Amino acid sequence: MYGYAGRILMVDLSKRKVKSVELSESLIDFFLGGLGGNLKLASDLTERWVHPYSPDAYLVLGVGPLVGTMAPGAVRVSAVCKFPLTETYGFASGGVVFGLMMKAAGYDHVVIKGRSKKPVYLDVFDGGAEILDAGDLWGRDVYDVTEELQGRYGPCGVLTIGRAGEKLVRFSVAIMDSCSSLGRGGMGAVMGSKNLKAVVVRGEGGVEVADEKAFSEKALVTVEEICSNPHYHMWVRFGSMTCWEFRTGLIKAWPCDGWRGLMPGKEAETLFGPKVFVEKVKEKTLSCPSCPVGDRLIAKFTGVEEGEVCMSQFFGPAYAFGARCKVGDGGKIAYCYYLANKYGIDYTTLASTVELVRVLRRKGYVKVEFGDDGFEETVNLIRAVSLRDGLGGILAEGPVRAAAKFGRGLIEEVVNVKGMDPPLDGRFNFGTEAFEVIVNPMGGHYIPGFSPTFMIGASTSKLKKFCDRIGVPKDAIRRIFVPYFNVARMTRYVEDWYALLTSLGVCCRQPITQGYSVFSLAELYASATGIKMPPKKLIKTGERVWNLLKLLNVREGFSRRDDAFPERWLKEPLRGGNITMTLMDYYRSKRIGVDDAEKLLDDYYAERGWDPESGVPTESKLVELELASTARRMGVIE
Numbered sequence: 001m002y003g004y005a006g007r008i009l010m011v012d013l014s015k016r017k018v019k020s021v022e023l024s025e026s027l028i029d030f031f032l033g034g035l036g037g038n039l040k041l042a043s044d045l046t047e048r049w050v051h052p053y054s055p056d057a058y059l060v061l062g063v064g065p066l067v068g069t070m071a072p073g074a075v076r077v078s079a080v081c082k083f084p085l086t087e088t089y090g091f092a093s094g095g096v097v098f099g100l101m102m103k104a105a106g107y108d109h110v111v112i113k114g115r116s117k118k119p120v121y122l123d124v125f126d127g128g129a130e131i132l133d134a135g136d137l138w139g140r141d142v143y144d145v146t147e148e149l150q151g152r153y154g155p156c157g158v159l160t161i162g163r164a165g166e167k168l169v170r171f172s173v174a175i176m177d178s179c180s181s182l183g184r185g186g187m188g189a190v191m192g193s194k195n196l197k198a199v200v201v202r203g204e205g206g207v208e209v210a211d212e213k214a215f216s217e218k219a220l221v222t223v224e225e226i227c228s229n230p231h232y233h234m235w236v237r238f239g240s241m242t243c244w245e246f247r248t249g250l251i252k253a254w255p256c257d258g259w260r261g262l263m264p265g266k267e268a269e270t271l272f273g274p275k276v277f278v279e280k281v282k283e284k285t286l287s288c289p290s291c292p293v294g295d296r297l298i299a300k301f302t303g304v305e306e307g308e309v310c311m312s313q314f315f316g317p318a319y320a321f322g323a324r325c326k327v328g329d330g331g332k333i334a335y336c337y338y339l340a341n342k343y344g345i346d347y348t349t350l351a352s353t354v355e356l357v358r359v360l361r362r363k364g365y366v367k368v369e370f371g372d373d374g375f376e377e378t379v380n381l382i383r384a385v386s387l388r389d390g391l392g393g394i395l396a397e398g399p400v401r402a403a404a405k406f407g408r409g410l411i412e413e414v415v416n417v418k419g420m421d422p423p424l425d426g427r428f429n430f431g432t433e434a435f436e437v438i439v440n441p442m443g444g445h446y447i448p449g450f451s452p453t454f455m456i457g458a459s460t461s462k463l464k465k466f467c468d469r470i471g472v473p474k475d476a477i478r479r480i481f482v483p484y485f486n487v488a489r490m491t492r493y494v495e496d497w498y499a500l501l502t503s504l505g506v507c508c509r510q511p512i513t514q515g516y517s518v519f520s521l522a523e524l525y526a527s528a529t530g531i532k533m534p535p536k537k538l539i540k541t542g543e544r545v546w547n548l549l550k551l552l553n554v555r556e557g558f559s560r561r562d563d564a565f566p567e568r569w570l571k572e573p574l575r576g577g578n579i580t581m582t583l584m585d586y587y588r589s590k591r592i593g594v595d596d597a598e599k600l601l602d603d604y605y606a607e608r609g610w611d612p613e614s615g616v617p618t619e620s621k622l623v624e625l626e627l628a629s630t631a632r633r634m635g636v637i638e
């Protein structure tokens with residue numbers, strides 16, 4: 001089999017059994033692999049309303065057919081499970097060497113169910129696997145466990161949880177290869193509930209491609225596309241901090257104070273801006289295998305201790321820790337990131353937790369002080385929440401549940417969609433990523449920043465070029481841009497593009513994806529696997545994958561009423577200095593009120609071919625996508 005390893009590893013932790021089954025042709029044909037394959041397996045295997053911590057809950061890992069080849073940035077591993085934070089089915093993706101090693105071990109997917117009586121880890125190797133005792137690993141931190149397992153096995157990929165996952169913190173994550181965090185809705189806790197401390201993957205198998213010459217030529221052209229982008233060198237130097245100039249630099253402020261205030265851009269720049277990043281934080285950069293960009297970094301941290309940490313990016317942590325938690329300088333931000341990863345906890349929801357504690361204290365609900373300044377407070381809260389120590393036990397349930405514990409009226413203090421706090425604010429910039437926060441079936445999260453609207457005020461010609469590249473049909477382009485730019489309609493195609501890339505295993509970061517088009521993916525896929533899949537069919541597959549994610553959540557009872565704009569976005573402005581920001585359309589020409597928000601949702605469902613009242617896929621859409629029998633089996637339609 002070309003491109004694919006051809007096997008799925010099925011693991012039952014309750015019975016301590018592993019078995020290898022063949023990857024079916026229909027799974028490849030309809031869902032490609034990676035995210036698509038994971039969702040198909042999850043929809044086939046899971047039942048409605050299973051608790052995320054039940055032994056009957058599944059965790060599915062998958063790599064796409066391009067992972068392990070020389071296609072640039074083809075390193076992504078996807079994970080799917082039901083999240084304890086939101087009780088939605090959600091996904092995560094990340095990658096360093098884990099994906100490559102999983103393929104080398106001989107598997108496209110690893111499907112895990114059950115619950116071990118004692119702590120265990122899973123060792124996956126050259127066509128086999130073993131469930132092994134993890135008594136000596138339980139209670140140890142992410143870095144320690146990763147190092148221990150790498151020492152035991154030599155070159156391998158390691159996915160592990162920290163103390164937060166063991167303690168079932170609802171926003172704990174699993175950390176891949178010490179660097180990439182997976183599953184901000186509580187994937188760490190899902191592993192913890194199974195008594196699964198880690199997954200190790202290793203092997204010596206390679207990936208064979210069907211037409212070596214054609215594949216290498218196309219891969220090289222894609223590398224050239226990536227490297228000839230005008231922002232390529234900037235991205236190599238600044239990594240995700242490249243976004244600074246195109247987001248913060250233009251507005252000159254950062255949202256903070258529980259999405260109520262704005263931190264002056266000058267202050268942010270002095271504390272943790274691009275200059276500080278390059279001169280004081282960044283030690284060197286790292287590359288995932290086959291990536292010509294290499295924007296992962298080794299950062300220097302300072303604060304309680306000094307040392308180095310592998311960061312997947314700096315922009316997000318700067319936003320969360322720097323502006324929202326008021327941690328101070330770049331070195332301390334890197335330390336907070338290090339500590340959050342060490343315990344295995346999501347830094348975005350941690351920032352929402354810090355902001356909630358400040359509200360609770362201001363309103364007199366709690367007296368406990370976690371520190372004299374933002375840095376000390378954040379560090380102490382990371383520990384308290386991860387270990388469920390004192391108030392940390394309540395906060396570990398996630399900010400929405402924690403707020404509710406102190407009074408129903410406090411829930412509105414936590415900006416959230418479907419129980420998940422978003423990492424960005426639509427009033428700051430209302431591009432596809434902000435609209436995605438509303439309609440993402442898994443909750444208030446956006447899919448990585450590859451849509452040009454992540455940058456403020458991208459020209460319509462730039463957006464149209466992007467639409468052409470990802471294969472948006474001509475009639476849809478008209479609907480997106482006439483009479484004015486419609487962010488909701490465009491979001492549908494960005495989601496499908498993301499689903500396609502992640503099903504194939506391609507990294508979704510801006511500098512990588514701008515080197516790809518649906519046409520180049522079709523050529524790469526055909527030469528890698530020997531399976532001809534024209535661009536139109538690939539686009540349809542991306543759409544099918546996203547619809548299946550939606551179906552899993554429709555089965556759990558989610559509908560249009562859950563795709564709700566946060567009230568604060570609609571009713572309150574962000575304020576700071578002489579800047580006031582209300583929810584406006586992407587080009588900031590028109591205010592978005594309650595009725596406009598509803599109209600945008602109507603447009604989104606119309607573009608998706610979903611029922612506007614319920615916000616769920618119609619039967620005719622499911623028939624068109626050949627998902628009707630799956631939906632019937634899932635009990636979503638009759």
Ligand code: SF4
Nearest residue numbers: 073288291294295507
């Ligand atoms: S862009 Fe960054 S995350 Fe993506 S493959 Fe390259 S190094 Fe890895």
